[in-house]
Amino acid sequence: MSGTGTPVVEATGVVKRYGPTVALADGSLAVRPGEVHALVGRNGAGKSTLVGVLTGLVEPDAGEVAFGGEPAPPTGDRAAWRALVACVYQHPSVVKDLSVAENLFLNRQPRGRFGLVSHARMRREAAELLESWSVPVDPGLPARELTVEQRQLVEIAGALSLGARFVILDEPTAQLESRAVQRLFGRVRALREQGVTFLFISHHLPEVYELCERVTVFRDARHVVTDTVAALDRERLVAAMVGEARGLVRAGADRPPVPDDAEPVLELTGVGVPGVVGPVDLVVRRGEVVGVAGSAAGGKRQLAEALAGLRPRTGRVAVAGRVVRPGSVRAALDAGLGYLPGDRDVDGFVSGLSVAENATMTIAHRLGPGQLVLPARRDAEARRVIAELDVRTTGPHQPVGELSGGNAQKVAMARALAGDPEVLVLVQPTAGVDVRAKESLLGAVDAQTRRRRGALLVSDELEDLRVCDRVVVLVGGRVVAEHPRGWDEGGLVARIEGIGEDHD
Amino acid sequence: GCSKDAPTGTPPAGSGPGGVGVDLPRADSDFWNAYARYVPEKAAEAGVELVSTTNSQNNVQTLISNVDSMVTQGARAIVMAPQDTGAIGPKLDELAGRGIPVISVDTRPDTGQVYMVVRADNRAYGTRACEFLGEELGGRGKVVEFQGSLSSVNGRDRSEAFKECMGTRFPDITVFEEPTDWEGGRAQAALETRLATDPDLKGVYMQAGGVFLDPTLQVLKQRGLLVPPTDPRHIVIVSNDGIPQELDAIRKGEIDATVSQPADDYAGIGLHWARRALAGERPAPGPTDHGSTVVELPNGFEDQLPAPLVTRDNVDDPALWGNGSGS
Amino acid sequence: MTSAATGTDAPGDGTGPPGGSPAGRARPANRLRLARLRDLALVPPIVALLVYGWTLKPDLFLTKAYLVDTVLKYQTELALVVLAEALVLIVGKFDLSLESVVGIAPAIAVFLVVGGADLPGTPWPTWTVLPVALLIGGLVGLFNGLLIVRFTLSAFIVTLAVLIALRGLQLAVVGGATMSNLANRVPVIDHLGSLRFLTLPISVWVVVVCFGVGIVVLGYTRVGRSLYAVGGNPAAARAAGIRVERVVWVTLVVAGVLAAFAGLMLSARLGSVAANQGDGMIFTVFAAAVIGGISLDGGKGTLFGALTGVVLLGLIQNVLTLAQVRADQIQAVNGLVILVALVLARLTSGKAQD
């Protein structure tokens, strides 16, 4: 159904440097009218930079952008850009203290009498817009109170409501659960029927095959190939992204079975999070990865946060037999619990501090005698994890804020692993992470848990859950099902969506 | 519709002589604190009723609203010490229009009707300090002057008079003017710099003893310059205020002189005029019963108090307020 | 006004899809109450002060004449500068130099009019006082904007340096001597200082009008709303097509103009321009704005809240004077009362202040 003829947007030879960094060396892309075009590439390949160029926020050092054959508007003319292209950016771009309604209509608030902004009308229109998107959010809420999912849906709804005929979605699905993803895809398809063109960026290759007609691959800041998805099977697509023919190893495919007599390393007895979860009983044994699935309202994330000591909880938690005092991160860490937060932009790292510093933040006490932290030791430790997790960085001294999303995620993972924990609690470990990085992250989880450790892996992504030895499903704060390794996708999804009372 | 601002608050009622409201200009200096202590004492002596005592903390806006508040509380005469002599004018005229006499202590308002100004001339302070220094130094040498805040009238008067006197009478004396904003620390740094660049410095005029005395002595002590007047390295120091610490320092020979600013007289004579004003008397130019002279101003009268120069010779004079029991 | 400014007002009817998640759908009524509460957080302490003042002077305190002429009239210039600072804070910046504008703008404008300057054409006609003062305020804002927006320097330090420089300049202009007796020499100043309209002083009307306009603009125009967006998340604002730099720049200029107007009003009330006019005012300005709910992080707070902050501080001063608190204790008590007001506001609104 994708048309041919003049591309909706065409970028040729776009170059963008940031100081010594070349973010884009040769960014070229042509999107045909009416298609959904995928843009893939490893973390840091320059995708988001190109998005910046295509939306007029980044001025390229060289190269051209044309919309429908016409040269792009001047950088200053935001109105013209916004009429041409709508975008959901990779990083959250809501104003947290403004209401959802106002975020949806930022700088284009509906006006009423005397040309003044009509808040009533704005709320009404926002409610209609949100309803048409089935986003169950009160338009009067301040945006800071939204969950990640809600926030993203609001951003998507807002961007699409601008009426542009060309829409860019930069990793819209990275943090969405599967039903939300399906809703999004349904919406995209419907708009495509109406002739809207999409550029879709994702590290979820199955999504690319599901939704898109054509795909462009970037590697090392350059355009590598553009072709139809049919012509580029998964192997070749990955090879194009990674730059070598080696196929991907499926992490965890050959995990040995957990012996029945393996010692429990994490025991939950009657654990509850007031108002959200509980009571939950669960045991993770040494050498075992237990997945936790469930919808956003199921409480899986809150459970993980409570285990990490970030939320108050009830019940008994023991790590390797030692009872952990609730409500204290330090106690959890000291007991041997490594934690990877679910939203790296919030509490995953300190963006101004270096990779080394972030990666070793939980083990600062081991980096020197007494209270001292020896930079040499810290850097050595950091170099080790950079190599181990394949973090793409200039070195241990680069601030994490400068890393691409996926690489920042690896740093957060390094922090979780740093204390040599008995058990890992990981929330959405591969959100926004490229295919190779996902392999290395999941590979790390797999490798780290083969012998002594256990892991609790909280995720919406089936691919992540594949690594697990068993998966429990949390609905309404309770464990409703348990699937041993080799679960069948349909069954698990049915359970997650489950039983009609899934939402709230 | 529009109207011109009218006096507000209750007009003075005619019952009895009524009380006096006193506004203190600031609470952070030794001199004004001594003054504050003298006020109730002298009020009792003069037999006037104190309606209220407020403090305007060196802020003319606070002063104005304090005055409003005191009038509301029944003050029939006001004693104030407006540190901003320009800004108080309109308020004075308003008070005069309502028949409330104002005694201005220490400063002479630029405009606005006053019943009486009670002050020792700040220009005279500067001139006296200059004369003393000039004579002690024999008309030549280098002198540092610690000026107060440039936005303070009194400081400015002292600076101008000092400069004028030095320029006309002792042209061979070099004066380094150091603005200090009444901060001891800045005076110290300035003095230290001058002692380094001009080791032959012979004299210091500090415009406020309360602020500059200790810091100056500290520097001199550390540099070994705190020597008796007989020593050729001695630096002649003239201070201003007449607080007890200065008198002590004079006795010890650490400084040479100070111009005594009479805190007790400011309070006593200020309230004296307040009583006369309440009694309905009109002042007249000429000598007074307390050894001073009243002169007529365009906007009122001024009682010019003497400002004695205190040196080693008269430092033990019991008439000096700094030797009194008040502090 | 309240709901508009906080943006957290919710519709009373259930327009959302059926079965929305409870997390997202806090009950509208509650939310509404909370938003209003935050704006009205200072009302209880204000009422308490009014009652206390009334017990001190039952016959007098609660009369219009007293409240207007001894409380409000003295807060008008502060209110205007707080308005200016609130705008700057909401847009996510900082302006310390406003206190120096309060001094320098009327100083130069009056200087040009009453003579002493060597400039061609001086002394200028007296009517120029108003436009020249406002122009100077605007120019200072423009200069701040140049350094903050163009050179991307820290607003705090830029305006601190400008503050120091302008204070110095003012000393040089006024020459240490207060320019006085202006009411008789400059009619504009006389009018501004003493005219009344419907029994209220002009300056009170100026504040009412400025805050009224400010509340409408901030709450109900796109430009006004964009201040919140820029202060809250400049990147998102830019992506939404808001010209972030321009908004910041214009806000700084408007703030300068407002501060200049405040300075002129102050000079009019005092009938003079002192060498230290405005000196030390900025602490009070920040105290009023922040107590009134304006966040230093940008993007938060309402002008109405800021106004309650001004009224609260004014009342505290007045009541402490009335209560004859000793001069050397009045400041300590003042600070304590501010702390208590703060804790009260915190308890009432039930939210962390930031």
Added chain:
Amino acid sequence: MTSAATGTDAPGDGTGPPGGSPAGRARPANRLRLARLRDLALVPPIVALLVYGWTLKPDLFLTKAYLVDTVLKYQTELALVVLAEALVLIVGKFDLSLESVVGIAPAIAVFLVVGGADLPGTPWPTWTVLPVALLIGGLVGLFNGLLIVRFTLSAFIVTLAVLIALRGLQLAVVGGATMSNLANRVPVIDHLGSLRFLTLPISVWVVVVCFGVGIVVLGYTRVGRSLYAVGGNPAAARAAGIRVERVVWVTLVVAGVLAAFAGLMLSARLGSVAANQGDGMIFTVFAAAVIGGISLDGGKGTLFGALTGVVLLGLIQNVLTLAQVRADQIQAVNGLVILVALVLARLTSGKAQD
């Protein structure tokens, strides 16, 4: 120290759309150089001032005696308060009350020693001056921490209110009368004010030691690094097991103690405690810290940078005095020089200051 600095020169804008954030795949050598540059940004203006001072007094200016006794000695208290404020700013908070601690801590401690108090046991032995002053500083920090950490009130406004209250308290304690002639009455004060060690005044040594310890602690210890983490992203710091509240609280207490020490040194130098000791100092403190590269947003800057800020301001003052700039112009020139230094620092480091 380099590594400390490297960790802190991020653009700090990780959340905007991609266009908003600068990137780095920079070579390590470059990064290192950049980090150093940022720390050394004030060296060119400092050198310029030294050269200018030397041209004014070629025989004198660059001698050790001159630099130590007329420049550095007068910056020691400022330096200590800047150190305190830098710690607070790095941990992401704000402390205005430090300037009042500079006054109140020595005021109370001296008051208890030289008598006048009605407390049992007074006058206390003179050696108590030092511990009591430091204790008072710590208590003020503790109280600030209570309101900021426990009640989650805004640090700016809490410390502003505490500042006002303490200034008032100081007036009440000192009673307006300067406590004077201390050098002869309190040996501790005399020693602090006049002893020398290896030809340098004790106060200079105190600053050297405090900064030395501070640089080591901030750069190379767990606690020190956690200050940056807490200031940079408290949520992430908490998730990494750092006790955020405790770190903030301890920092506030340490800052109070440092400010109290600075106050005692100031009293020692002046030989007295004035009723307004410390008054107005906080502006200079912030100017020095921010010019020196400490960010008001938290998590950024080094103590070495802050120290260069102090030295720069001290040199400006001194050189202006030497150059005999006219009294009414000295302030204006001062502000201008600060602005120029700022722009220079900006150009040298090549990055937006924030």
